[in-house]
Amino acid sequence: MQLLPRRLAPAFRLIAVAGALGTAAIPAQAAEFLVRPIEVPELKAVFAEVESRTVVPARAxxxxxxxxxxxxxxxxxxxxxxxxxxxDDKLALSLNAANARIQELKSQLANAATELDRAQQLLARGVASQSRVDTARTQYDVAANQVAAAEADRAVVVERARExxxxxxxxxxxxxxxxxxxxxxxxxxxxxxxxxxQYYLRLSLPERHAADIKEGGTVRIGARGLSPEKAGGIAAARSGRIVKVYPEITAGRVMADVDVEGLGDYFVNERTLVWIEIGRRSVLAVPLDAVTTRHGIDLVRVAAAGGTIAVPVVLGERLEVDGAPRVVVLTGLVDGDTVLAP
CATH class of the missing domain: 2.40.50.100 (RNA polymerase II/Efflux pump adaptor protein, barrel-sandwich hybrid domain)
Structure with missing residues (x-):
């Protein structure tokens, strides 16, 4: 008996699996699904840094x-x-000097008030002239203004100390x-x-993706952590929105800002894993319940003349189309196949 070449053995094993399953009648509850290409986003995993909108200094x-x-x-x-x-220790000395100056001027003010009162009494008795009363009143007003000025100077020193x-x-x-x-x-x-x-994410992407990112685009943010295990998968990632794409490319990198909620407890400049859309690609996807696994091989039942055929397939990532879960089929199906699912 002639042996098959080793490179052809896997293909014949797949044919043997399909032949062993054979054809079967279409179940009464089976639903037909026409396989057509759909457009899905092409995602690139990159690291983004947490930044603050404003950083203000507190100055002396x-x-x-x-x-x-x-x-x-x-x-x-x-x-x-x-x-x-x-x-500032000099402010305490200036305050002591201001207080002493105020006390000096208040003594002069009290003396001027006494002189003014005496001059008014003498004028009432006809002993002093009106010019003496006017002079005493002027001296009193000057002393009162000097006290007010000294108190204002002290207020300046107090305010500087408060600052x-x-x-x-x-x-x-x-x-x-x-x-x-x-x-x-x-x-x-x-x-x-x-x-x-408010915190936001700063992206740095290679120059070749500059034309693919747009303001308003969606970004998927993983859980906190640098490793893919901690960040989780795309299915569990939350969404963010690109709010600004910077027009200048520096060192072969284009910068973009992403708004996302829930970054309040992150560290500034902390990195986290995100997925950003850099394009779209055409794939074939089938409903998740249309795939069965037997002996470690994923199978999809395809309608054929007189019944169905179990076709081995290679699956890719899972995604949602119009709210329904689907799985990408990398090989095994072609455009126009009719898949049967419960």
Whole structure:
């Protein structure tokens, strides 16, 4: 007996499986499905980085020494919260000097008030002239204005001391705190950086995909994690939307931003796995319940003259078409085949 070449053996085994199953009558409850090509998105798995819409610095308003830092990296703050305290020792000396000056001027004001009262009494008795009363009143007004000016100067010193409190310019998460208690800072120096905006994903794709990504396109975001095992599959991924495609290509990469909900607990610059549509391809897909597995071989029953034939197929990924689950058939079927399913 002549033996078959080894390269032909797998094909003859598939024919033997189909021949062993033979043809069968169409079940009464069987439904016919006409195999036609459908367009499905071509997805590319890439890593995206979590970014914040805005990152604002909290700056010192006066120069001095950092007395206290009330936040650390990762702290949540609200707008107006005190995050650090800067103290300038010279302000305390200026405040003491302002208080002493006010006390001096108040003594002069009291003396001017006494002189004015005495001049008015003497004028009433006819002893003093009106010019003396006018002079005393002028001295009193000058002393009162000097007290008011000194109190305003003291208010300036007090306000500068109050500005030593570094306040959060916006609510959000503290990213960095580059100072420690005891650090010497100048007015305008950065005390902390706060991520105050909504989080989004930043994509970096090769230049060859620049023409395939559009604003408004759908992106599928996996679970948190870098490995495919942690990120899960495409079927379990959530959806995001491309909101901006940057017009400049840098180092052979095109940048795009993706809006997605539920990134509040992510780290800024954390990477996560996403799938982005870079094109569309034509595939053949059949209903999931039309596929049966026997002895490790996937079979699809195809209508033929006089009955059905069980055709071995190679399956691809699963997808949904009009809300119905289907599976892609890589080999075994052609356009126009009629598949029978329960």
């Amino acid at each position: 308003r006066i120069g001095g020494t950092v007395r206290e830092v009330k936040v650390s990296e990762g702290s949540q703050v609200k707008e107006g919260d005190e995050i650090a305290l800067v103290v 030593g409190a570094v306040l959060a310019p916006a609510g959000g998460r503290v990213l960095t705190v580059p100072v420690t208690p005891g650090s010497v800072v100048l007015a305008g120096d950065e005390i902390a950086r706060i991520a105050s905006g």
